[in-house]
Amino acid sequence: MESAAPPSDQAQFFTALRRQFRFYRRTNRFYGLLGFVLLVSIAFLVVTLVENSNSGNAASYVASLLGAVPTFGIIICAFIGGDAIAMDFGSGTGYFMLVLPVRRSVLLLGRYVAACAVSFCLLLVVYATALLGASYFFGAGAIPWGTVAQSLGLALLYVLAVVATAFFFSSFFRSPAMSMVVTILILFLGFDIAQSIVSVAGVEPWFSILYAGDVITTVIVPVAHKTTTGMGRFHFTTFSPYIWEGAVIMLAYFVVFLGISLWIYQRKESKG
Amino acid sequence: MARIEVVNLSKSFSPSRPALVNANFRYEGSGAIGYLGPNGAGKTTTLKLLTGLLRPTSGEAAINDVNLVVDRKRALADVGAVIETPEPYPSQTVAEAIEMVAEFRTGRLDDVAGEIGDLNTKLELPPLTQLTGRLSKGQRQRVVIAAALVRDPKIIILDEPTTGLDPKERILIRNLLNDLKKDHLILMSSHLMQEVTEICDQVIFVNEGQILVRDTVENLADRFVARSVDAEFATPLSIDRIRALAPLVKDVVVVGERRFRISFDGTTSARAEILAGLVKLGPVLSYQSASLVLEDAYLSLIGGGVGLPPPPPSPN
Numbered sequence: 255m256e257s258a259a260p261p262s263d264q265a266q267f268f269t270a271l272r273r274q275f276r277f278y279r280r281t282n283r284f285y286g287l288l289g290f291v292l293l294v295s296i297a298f299l300v301v302t303l304v305e306n307s308n309s310g311n312a313a314s315y316v317a318s319l320l321g322a323v324p325t326f327g328i329i330i331c332a333f334i335g336g337d338a339i340a341m342d343f344g345s346g347t348g349y350f351m352l353v354l355p356v357r358r359s360v361l362l363l364g365r366y367v368a369a370c371a372v373s374f375c376l377l378l379v380v381y382a383t384a385l386l387g388a389s390y391f392f393g394a395g396a397i398p399w400g401t402v403a404q405s406l407g408l409a410l411l412y413v414l415a416v417v418a419t420a421f422f423f424s425s426f427f428r429s430p431a432m433s434m435v436v437t438i439l440i441l442f443l444g445f446d447i448a449q450s451i452v453s454v455a456g457v458e459p460w461f462s463i464l465y466a467g468d469v470i471t472t473v474i475v476p477v478a479h480k481t482t483t484g485m486g487r488f489h490f491t492t493f494s495p496y497i498w499e500g501a502v503i504m505l506a507y508f509v510v511f512l513g514i515s516l517w518i519y520q521r522k523e524s525k526g
Numbered sequence: 527m528a529r530i531e532v533v534n535l536s537k538s539f540s541p542s543r544p545a546l547v548n549a550n551f552r553y554e555g556s557g558a559i560g561y562l563g564p565n566g567a568g569k570t571t572t573l574k575l576l577t578g579l580l581r582p583t584s585g586e587a588a589i590n591d592v593n594l595v596v597d598r599k600r601a602l603a604d605v606g607a608v609i610e611t612p613e614p615y616p617s618q619t620v621a622e623a624i625e626m627v628a629e630f631r632t633g634r635l636d637d638v639a640g641e642i643g644d645l646n647t648k649l650e651l652p653p654l655t656q657l658t659g660r661l662s663k664g665q666r667q668r669v670v671i672a673a674a675l676v677r678d679p680k681i682i683i684l685d686e687p688t689t690g691l692d693p694k695e696r697i698l699i700r701n702l703l704n705d706l707k708k709d710h711l712i713l714m715s716s717h718l719m720q721e722v723t724e725i726c727d728q729v730i731f732v733n734e735g736q737i738l739v740r741d742t743v744e745n746l747a748d749r750f751v752a753r754s755v756d757a758e759f760a761t762p763l764s765i766d767r768i769r770a771l772a773p774l775v776k777d778v779v780v781v782g783e784r785r786f787r788i789s790f791d792g793t794t795s796a797r798a799e800i801l802a803g804l805v806k807l808g809p810v811l812s813y814q815s816a817s818l819v820l821e822d823a824y825l826s827l828i829g830g831g832v833g834l835p836p837p838p839p840s841p842n
Binding site: 262265266269273276277280281345350352353354356357358524525 | 577578581600605610627
């Protein structure tokens with residue numbers, strides 16, 4: 255017999271996106287992250303106002319606050335997307351959602367775009383604060399709007415990459431909380447430590463998403479690709495990614511980890 | 527016509543641990559099928575295979591002729607399911623959780639409010655504006671059953687649907703399922719023989735991953751006739767007068783002032799002959815199986831040697 259046809263994949267994608275966005279927006283973690291980002295951004299604004307330490311020009315001022323975006327991005331994306339797959343296999347949510355006539359890939363993509371949208375909105379708070387401060391100190395006309403827009407584009411790419419990575423890690427855990435914690439530890443501490451180690455060896459940490467995230471600020475205030483400092487026999491080399499290089503690393507993270515996450519999610523079974 | 531078909535369906539979680547072995551059944555049209563077996567028998571595994579939550583190791587499961595592995599979305603297009611303990615997003619309200627399912631099923635929300643109103647009447651849902659994360663177990667179970675029924679899917683798959691419900695809620699669900707089975711195909715697993723007896727027309731017994739019996743409740747009643755009956759007389763009666771009905775009667779014990787539990791060999795004709803004999807002894811108020819037919823069938827098939835509880839000691 256012919257079954258009643260469910261809606262198209264496209265229609266179901268928008269249903270998943272809208273419902274998931276609403277879900278994220280109502281969670282305590284969203285308000286916690288919003289409070290955290292607001293607190294740090296406002297603290298930066300207040301300190302620069304009180305100390306009148308405005309970094310000399312608008313570009314440097316904006317870049318100094320946006321320097322926190324890669325770190326904030328990892329924390330935000332891990333908290334928002336770190337349980338995306340785990341929640342369906344570690345709690346009863348999967349038994350509610352996965353028996354519906356909807357492709358798992360559609361469900362996951364809707365969830366992914368919602369997580370990216372929420373994470374990006376939270377990062378926009380940092381941009382808004384930086385631009386507000388720069389307008390106050392230097393006037394809106396002094397702000398390098400073109401490079402700030404490029405930075406915003408790179409920040410969006412960064413969010414796409416980090417959320418994809420968080421989704422990937424979440425596919426290995428049953429506990430949503432454990433998934434979030436491990437994602438933060440690996441992305442934040444793990445990559446930071448690995449970067450420090452390879453820098454001592456003079457190797458460029460091209461594998462690190464945290465490293466790639468530097469382009470969010472270096473697109474506004476360019477930095478030399480390679481800087482070596484030290485005395486006598488001891489040298490320490492720091493790298494800064496080229497803009498194209500950072501974008502390629504982020505794109506690679508996005509494609510590889512989202513692809514693997516989709517593959518795992520479609521095949522994962524509800525055994526518990 | 528709604529159709530569920532399982533062909534040589536097997537599932538193993540490890541080579542030494544088959545959860546389901548070569549299961550075969552096919553049901554179509556309407557009615558209620560009870561899926562019975564002890565814990566770990568393979569009931570939930572089967573239902574998970576039928577909803578795409580698990581992939582078969584071998585064999586096929588199809589709904590409305592659509593293989594679950596090939597096209598899960600189309601196979602589940604007309605299915606409402608409650609497997610294990612589903613949880614809607616905790617920050618959704620009751621109404622939103624049901625609406626979301628309706629939207630995924632049909633893409634429309636235009637008439638969903640009325641439908642939720644109907645489900646609210648039938649299932650006595652908690653307040654529709656309450657967050658599902660704050661519901662009790664019983665309330666949440668009623669909400670997920672409502673979500674399974676929204677948009678009126680013709681096939682309903684339920685995994686122990688009354689778990690966690692109080693007696694009133696169980697009656698509510700039982701009445702609802704009895705109503706639905708007239709024009710829906712319901713496959714439900716349960717531990718509660720009473721529930722299955724009252725709802726299901728057909729039953730499947732499964733144990734250690736193997737389907738042991740598939741039949742209608744009536745046929746099972748013939749095959750596994752109750753082996754003891756309770757008889758109540760209008761006036762006191764000596765137990766010896768009933769024992770005198772031997773060899774039809776194997777044993778008699780007093781279970782009340784005028785009530786006796788009579789054991790016999792277990793054929794329908796023996797049961798009828800005993801009744802005829804008892805009527806000659808005095809006015810019989812009631813005469814019924816001391817246990818449910820399905821309970822007897824279950825114990826005969828599954829084994830385990832669990833007998834009936836011992837009757838209270840005789841006052842004589």
